[in-house]
Amino acid sequence: MVYSQTRLTRQVQALPQIMVLLVGMSTFFTCLVYPAGDSVSLSGKVVRYWAFHLQGADGGPLDLIPLQTDTQVDLAVIDYSRDASEQGEFSSAEIQSLKDTGKIVLAYMPIGEADAGRFYDQNPHDTSPFSATEGETIVGPENPSFPGTFFVRFWFSEWQSIVFGDEPLPGWVGTAKPGRDHYLEPNCGSGI
């Protein structure tokens, strides 16, 4: 038996009034939300509950629909790409549709570690985030807890220019999008 077969079924006419109390209550009861904790005002909005959502179910591509329909979350942290790849980056329209639900939306961005497969990875098919020789000195040891993620010597100017700034990306960094500058560019480029 599945729930939908019993939902809202009413067969109570033949039963005494007392049984209405139980039999007539096959019920769908929407979620009640009374989050504990505090609230804070950010960007002119009250934030009482947030969400940290980086992947889809079973590690698949991140789907924004559940966040769009969620009514509890005031601030959402999501990966800026549905699958961490450059090709999977969310469009401004997709992010705007999430913001249109009243949420503050932040882009997840690791800056102390580098991930294989990100936009700066010359060869997404190997295990290193920097396959070019020039990138070898930036990369530290692999994080044993997260294969494919490497500690990065973040003080290197090459890494910092990948993350933000006015300087163009180092020529050896691989990116499929012409004219791309740095990591933060897709995150804050719109509207500034």
Add this chain to the structure above:
Amino acid sequence: MGAGFDGTYLDDIDGYQQFNLDGDGTRPSAALEMILFIQQLSSWVKAQKPDFLVFPQNAEGVYQDALENLDENGDLRLDASDPFITVVNGVVFLDVDDDEAFSDGDISLASMDTNNDGALSGAEIANVYFNSIDGLGAEDCFFKGNGEEDNPFVDTLGSGDPRIIDFKFTGDAYLDFAAHNVPIFNVEYLTNENVLGLQQYCEVLSDQFSFTNLEITTEDGSPGLTNAELRSLTFIPFRAPSRDLTQLSTLSCGTGHRLYFAQFGNGQGLTSEIVLTNPSATDMVSGEIDFFDDEGLSLSVGIAGTGVTTRVDFSVLPLGAVTISTDGQGEVAVGAAVVSSEGPLGGVVRFSISGIGIAGVPASQLLSGFLAPVRRQSGGINTGIAIYNAASQAVTLNLTLQDVQGTPVSNGETNIEDFPAGGHLAQFLGGAGEVLFPDANTEDFQGTLVVQVTGGSVAAAALELGTQAGEFTTLPVTPLE
């Protein structure tokens, strides 16, 4: 090409620990350089979009390490007397090669020397950091351990557990964030089945929470976090069922405390009275009761002395009680009631049915499995079970019927899949209409009902009903061991 995010959430800040003296030691200044990195990133992005938000995650002590890792003489400031620091014409530089002179590759720290005194104090370093960020993402604030999920609540850790010390130092840092108006966005990794953990998380977020583990709140020469200090912190909560962050989940805590009354009704002689008691000898407790119909929408109920409403506000005096009663008027309306309050309360709903009698049903606790005694006599006594999904996601229910020896009954098993978040089910054991076990022989039956819940927790109630006066009683719902 830009996607128009409102801000950025910077992870792996604590990667500096891989290279400083806690790591391979190749970059003793790594913590200081992480702060410089974040300062420059924040300045750059806010120059273009002033309201752009910058949240680092974890590494609560990075500003402390930035000082301590280089402050060799312990004078709580970084100046020319410390290694890796040089001062040229009053400008502080990070002397990367530690040659005690300015050379190529050395990094200006002028932006951190806000009073231009040729040194960096601990306060200057901290202020630079806190002024660069708008919030802190903080994992595992209250649930400590090496597990991916469902680590123990810090208040339950035994004496001398190093995780208590870790919590106290982290809490001490949180106070610094609070002093600089940086809110803490806390994520705890608690699975749907961890009913106790979810309750503990709700409790620690409550303004009424106090640690029972005195080792946490005593100072004793080390940083501590008093109950008052905990309450002063701003925690914006999030509960994730998995550290993989593949699922959204909501947190249903109440405004501190909640009581669930899955059964509620009014009309045609049926009345419901909710009785609430306040166990506190000192504090009045206020809250509200919300009524919901079968669809989960607000239910208008006639309340004696108040009129028709969907919500009733109340206050209970210390050691006192209040009773909110329906008026019994109009058509029968059934639904549920949820009490949200600022402090703990006791509660019972008392049903009164004209010509039958009165029965009280205590507020339901949250359960991941339960057992209730059941019986049915054809044409007479029957047992009704009400289940309310208090979780924020769908759950699966497995209901099995046993005889008094605990032996499963033929055709006495029902699986309810995708029982939705907030869903409610109320059915009789057998008989006419929609029943739990239509194919089991319950004509003259006595035994037990066992309900196993997968994926969350539920509230439940059991009532035994008949058609004669007095045939109306509440049955115990017992958590499964």
